[in-house]
Amino acid sequence: MTPPAQPAPTVGIIYPDHAAEGDYAIAARLLEVRLPVVHVYGTDLHAVPELLDLGSPERLAGGAALLEPHGPTSVIWACTSGSFVYGPDGARRQADLLAESAGVPASSTSLAxxxxxxxxxxxxxxxxxxxxxxxxxxxxxxxxxxxxxxxxxxxxxxxxxxxxxxxxxxxxxxxxxxxxxxxxxxxxxxxxxxxxxxxxxxxxxxxxxxxxxANQVTVWEGLRLAGVPSHAASLGTLFTGGADRAGR
CATH class of the missing domain: 3.40.50.12500 (Rossmann fold)
Incomplete structure (x- = not known):
């Protein structure tokens, strides 16, 4: 009897508003993984007060709840400015709080x-x-x-x-x-x-x-946290073994 096919690895993506989320469909196809994208909404202005609001624990907890039906192995806050605007310590705390909400390892584009x-x-x-x-x-x-x-x-x-x-x-x-x-x-x-x-x-x-x-490192970080090998020549040096040679 042929064993049942194993489900594809799943990395949950919390994405702000709408712009370039199609990149995740491209990556999912190339890497043969699942990258479900859910959205949180705020003002899309690149300004500090708006970015602090966009990356708030409450908004990210809401994104984690939306991802729960997908059963992700890891979760990433896919917003560079909405994470680095908190500073190094704040970005790590943001990811820790997201991990608590999601119940799985979590990170952000800035940390990625x-x-x-x-x-x-x-x-x-x-x-x-x-x-x-x-x-x-x-x-x-x-x-x-x-x-x-x-x-x-x-x-x-x-x-x-x-x-x-x-x-x-x-x-x-x-x-x-x-x-x-x-x-x-x-x-x-x-x-x-x-x-x-x-x-x-x-x-x-x-x-x-x-x-x-940003979208490239976001996907790589999610797979890294999920313990999933990642290789796709068209996704750049990060996905062609350079990271493995460097002792990832």
Whole structure:
């Protein structure tokens, strides 16, 4: 008798509003995993008070409740700015509270960036941010507190997630590639509202270095917490064994 097929691993994604959540369907197909996405809603303005509200424990607990029927093995708050705006200690506390609500390991996109950089052994980066300057600088401060040197930072000054989600593939390539720096070991593109997965292979080939985008590291972190091996050549260096060689 043929044994019953095992269910695909499941990583629950809590996503703010609507913009680039289609990236998770792409990743789920490539990796043969389940990435159910639920939404929490607030103002999508890239401004500190609104971001603090968006990432509040109450909103994330509501997202965890929506994910419960999917039986996730891990849960990720898929919002970079809605986690790093709390600072390093606040971001960790945010994830701890989410884990308590979800009953499974939890993390966020901001914490995923730190885990991915550590796995790849990288400490010197450039940041190509879509955010207004003040918010982008908070991400730089967040990285610096973890010992990551930011050799160049750019801010596109886009005020809302909806506007970021409207960028087409060529605009994303331009925003990213024009703000790399030769001294950077990797380029970080930190906004889950930006559709990046389909342009990752082209960007890495063009720049000759790892490119870490928000939706990419979010998926990787969820699978890492779930103990699920992850490999997909079209999802960049992070998914092609580089992290394993670095001792993930």
């Amino acid at each position: 960036y730190l885990a991915a950089l550590a796995a790849l052994g990288l400490t010197r980066v450039a940041v190509a941010a879509s955010y207004p300057d003040g918010v982008a600088r908070l991400f730089v401060d967040y990285l610096a507190a973890a010992g990551v040197e930011v050799v160049a930072m750019s801010s596109a000054g886009i005020r809302t997630a909806a506007e970021v989600g409207a960028l087409d593939a060529d605009q994303v390539r331009t925003l990213a590639a024009e703000h790399d720096h030769p001294d950077a070991q990797a380029l970080l593109v930190p906004d889950t509202a930006m559709r990046t997965l389909e342009v990752l292979p082209d960007l890495e080939a063009r720049l000759g270095k790892p490119v870490l985008t």
